[in-house]
Amino acid sequence: MTGDTVVPGVSPPKTPETPSTPAPAPAAADGLTNTSLEELQTEEQRRVLDTVARVRKCGLEGTVSLPQIVVVGDQSAGKSSVLEAVTGIPLPRSDNLCTRYASEISLRLASTDSITIKVIPGPDRTATEQVDIKAFEESITNFAELPRIMDMAMKVMGIGMEADATTKSEASAKSRAFSRDVLSIEIFGPGRPQLTLVDIPGLIGAETKATTKSDIALVAGITKHYIEQPRTICLAVVSAATDYANQTILERVREVDPEGERTLGVITKPDIPPAGSGLQKSYIELARNEDIFFKLGWHVVKNRKFKERDVSLEERNLLETSFFLTSNWKCLPAETVGIEALRRRLSILLFEHVKKELPKLREELELALIRSRDQLVQLGPSRSTGGDCKAYLTQLSLDYHEICKAAVDGHYEAEYFHTDVDPNFSIDSPSTLRRTRAMVQKLNLDFAKRFEDVGHKYQIVMTDQSAAPAAPARYSGHPEDVPEVLGKPDALKWVRKALVRNRGKELVGNFNPLLIGELFWEQSEKWENLAGAYVDQIAGLCRRFLRNLLEDLCSDDVQRRVWSLKIQDALKLREQAAKKELSLLIEDHRNYPINYNHYYTETISKCRQERQKEALKASITSATSTQTTYPGGNATQYTTKVDVDKAVAHYSENVDPNMDNFSCEEALDCLIAIYKVSQKTFVANVTMQVIERHIVRGLDKIFSPIFVNGLTSEQAEALASEPPASKRKRVYLEDQIRKLEEGQEIFKNVL
Known part of the structure; x- marks a missing residue:
């Protein structure tokens, strides 16, 4: 070394540059x-x-x-x-x-x-x-x-x-x-x-x-x-x-x-x-x-x-x-x-x-x-230019399309469907939402069962006792949704009132065919609300699924933009179309029921047979006698005899001379039959024409590579450009990862 350069640890000379601070103490050799x-x-x-x-x-x-x-x-x-x-x-x-x-x-x-x-x-x-x-x-x-x-x-x-004085403050x-x-x-x-x-x-x-x-x-x-x-x-x-x-x-x-x-x-x-x-x-x-x-x-x-x-x-x-x-x-x-x-x-x-x-x-x-690596992955690749943004959106839309299509089709091989699986398959669980097809199938079955349990206004039990039986034990819904239970006498009273209101030129003992329509509309008055609520439920669950999917695939800023600028509006249109389709079904439902299903006549025939069977059993029971004899020893012999003439006479007495009662029973049989047929048809139409056609099917096409391909660089940049905070975080994470890897x-x- 030359001049006043001193090796650290060797006593340095004092310098005039720092008069206010004592010179460092001389070090030893x-x-x-x-x-x-x-x-x-x-x-x-x-x-x-x-x-x-x-x-x-x-x-x-x-x-x-x-x-x-x-x-x-x-x-x-x-x-x-x-x-x-x-x-x-x-x-x-x-x-x-x-x-x-x-x-x-x-x-x-x-x-x-x-x-x-x-x-x-x-x-x-x-x-x-x-x-x-x-x-x-x-x-x-x-x-x-x-x-x-x-x-x-x-x-x-x-x-x-x-x-100094000029800069003191x-x-x-x-x-x-x-x-x-x-x-x-x-x-x-x-x-x-x-x-x-x-x-x-x-x-x-x-x-x-x-x-x-x-x-x-x-x-x-x-x-x-x-x-x-x-x-x-x-x-x-x-x-x-x-x-x-x-x-x-x-x-x-x-x-x-x-x-x-x-x-x-x-x-x-x-x-x-x-x-x-x-x-x-x-x-x-x-x-x-x-x-x-x-x-x-x-x-x-x-x-x-x-x-x-x-x-x-x-x-x-x-x-x-x-x-x-x-x-x-x-x-x-x-x-x-x-x-x-x-x-x-x-x-x-x-x-x-x-x-x-x-x-x-x-x-x-x-x-x-x-x-740090997980956080960097969450940020995704750098998005500085329009080209970068479009490339990023293309990959994002491809991932979205593949996962969403697999979820809707029920193909759950990807790792995405095996994370934090909920063994109870609760609809509040994100893992349940990922398996969209399984979720929709389960809810469709629940909807059909709910319709069967509470879709009707009256629970009609065809017994002759005056006391009304209890509601079905399997129902577990809200108390206000429980159908009103009507025994046979009360049910016939309800039908008779409608029969009187709708009487035309038909002979007494018959009923106006349009009576069945009025009874059916009253019995099915809850269908619109039940179906509307179900459409809202499925639409909400699909909305949550897509939002969760975006959150899992991209950063928060991109998720918010893609959601608000593309997916949210698309879901609103699909939901509006579903509700319009449902309104058409309800409009059809408000017209007189039309049926070409033989199940209708089979049900009417079954109702009549059941009624005749009960009457015949009662007549035979009344005409049956049992005689006990003792032929000898400890033996006892029982002889049962049926008086056929008495049974026929008793059965004939069961024919109600009141023609309105006969008409009411016939109308009630028709109502029960047409309701069963129409309920199954309505549930099938809601699940297929409303839920499947407008809500579930095509979710994967909302944000697809085809959509991204049609974007300009400016549009892509508006959707995916990286905010300054994310850029700073990316630089920090990349630097942190470099240090940690070192x-x-x-x-x-x-x-």
């Missing part, structure tokens, strides 16, 4: 920088931590929790001094300057020395601010330039901005005391361990003229964000200058790590409490893990005093060693005091922690990759 840092890792540890470093480099810090060491504590507890001593990196600091932002210091193994400084924008930044902040990146090879670059980074964050508005942005310092060089350490602002106890309530809350939020991550080792720093009971960091770390499994307590400034004082004794007890217990224990380090600020790190270590050999702190085990021992402890802690977490980390990474490949090679 290369032996300190490289040897002391390499103590953090053995060769095995380096390989394990190299895996984490490479995954971190993929940019996955915000996706999965990565192992790291975070130095936390109250304000002015000496965190930055501990970080500087552990890493061997001279950080710019002054006696009255506190940390205003989180600093991630990443040590990277490389063949040449260099330092890269970036600012990672916080979550509270706007999109414009994020772009501006991400644009900041500086690379240097000299630690002497670090104060100047960090000042530049603070200006980018808007921390402590000073303004604007700058004041942007100025902030603390920031949620993160200063990233990557230090590359030979012998560097793969290690990331984080220094965050110290917790603030009370408001001052320099800090507000919002600053206190902001710093607390930053601390919480880091320490609650399950793979973070917390270096909880407390200053021996004040009572540790008043230092809030101990409470914070115990909230997120109650067992102390990933917290190492660090006591700084042990030279401040007077020798033999109660404060010193309490801190020595704390260091022995006798008060606040951490499974990882406690450690004590001695900071440089203000007058020692220009002392090199090597000289600092010598002063620290001397202190622990001569002070009351010498009672502590050697492995719990001094920066060299702390490095060795961190070496073991970090390695074991990372080694334990690597399998879980790999699993989390793979799950994140699966989720991380996955790293694990494959290492594990």
Whole structure:
């Protein structure tokens, strides 16, 4: 190197460019920088931590929790001094300057020395601010330039901005005391361990003229964000200058790590409490893990005093060693005091922690990759131009057509029909809707049964008893739909009233043929409402099926456009056509019934035969007598005789001389017969001419490749163009998948 270039870790010259910030402390020779840092890792540890470093480099810090060491504590507890001593990196600091932002210091193994400084924008930044902040990146090879670059980074964050008279108000508005942005310092060089350490602002106890309530809350939020991550080792720093009971960091770390499994307590400034004082004794007890217990224990380090600020790190270590050999702190085990021992402890802690977490980390990474891929698939291919949109819609319509046709035809071989299958086949289940043909067949059968159960106004039971029998037990519908039950006497009364109203020139004992029409219309008055409700039900279920299918095949924005601009209107037209067809059936139904089905006459004949059969049985029973004889012994003989003349006479007496009664019975027989025939015909017509023709058949043609082929590029773009939010999400997911795949490949090679 030439000029004033300094290898990181070698004492840099002071520069006049940063008079307000003390120059970094001179580092020791290369032996300190490289040897002391390499103590953090053995060769095995380096390989394990190299895996984490490479995954971190993929940019996955915000996706999965990565192992790291975070130095936390109250304000002015000496965190930055501990970080500087552990890493061997001279950080710019002054006696009255506190940390205003989180600093991630990443040590990277490389063949040449260099330092890269970036600012990672916080979550509270706007999109414009994020772009501006991400644009900041500086690379240097000299630690002497670090104060100047960090000042530049603070200006980018808007921390402590000073303004001249002309721009004071604007700058004041942007100025902030603390920031949620993160200063990233990557230090590359030979012998560097793969290690990331984080220094965050110290917790603030009370408001001052320099800090507000919002600053206190902001710093607390930053601390919480880091320490609650399950793979973070917390270096909880407390200053021996004040009572540790008043230092809030101990409470914070115990909230997120109650067992102390990933917290190492660090006591700084042990030279401040007077020798033999109660404060010193309490801190020595704390260091022995006798008060606040951490499974990882406690450690004590001695900071440089203000007058020692220009002392090199090597000289600092010598002063620290001397202190622990001569002070009351010498009672502590050697492995719990001094920066060299702390490095060795961190070496073991970090390695074991990372080694334990690597399998879980790999699993989390793979799950994140699966989720990201699923989300990208849901977005579909990129749709930037009219051609892209038309190609996308062509494929979408082809998928829609194939699945929809299979659903309507009842071919359920595709995987789409085997997802989350509902064993109860409930119509509220999306899996039931997918099997459209099976659903329609089931509902058609239910509709036919419902029509048979409750389609008629009166449930006529042809018995001679005056009390009306109960409704059929199989009916399970709404109580208001239950037909009114009429026994034979009540049924004949109902028919007689209609007969009287419709009497013409026919002979008494006959009835006007048009009487059957009036009785039929009254008996079937519920048909229109039942059929209309069924058409609405099937139309609604098919509408839900198509909406679910679109949601499963494409993104929300495309689904909404295709639905509103094409499918919704098509379904409305089909539903209107179905209702018009139903209205034609109802109009036919309102005319006098016409029949050419022999089942009509067979039913009438059966009704008459049943009536004659009952009368004949009663006559024979009345003319039957039984005689008992005893021919001898214990035997008994029964002789049954039927008096034929008496039976015929009794049967003749059953002929009702009232001619209206005869007419009513004949009309009732005709009504029952024509109703049975017409009901079956009407149900068949509704299911075939209305439901099948207008609602179900042709669903697959609503949004087909033929339709898409007829679209112009502009129309295709209007239907399928990708909104800005989706484009941003696509870019994010593609970048995330690239990072995750890179991380996955790293694990494959290492594990």
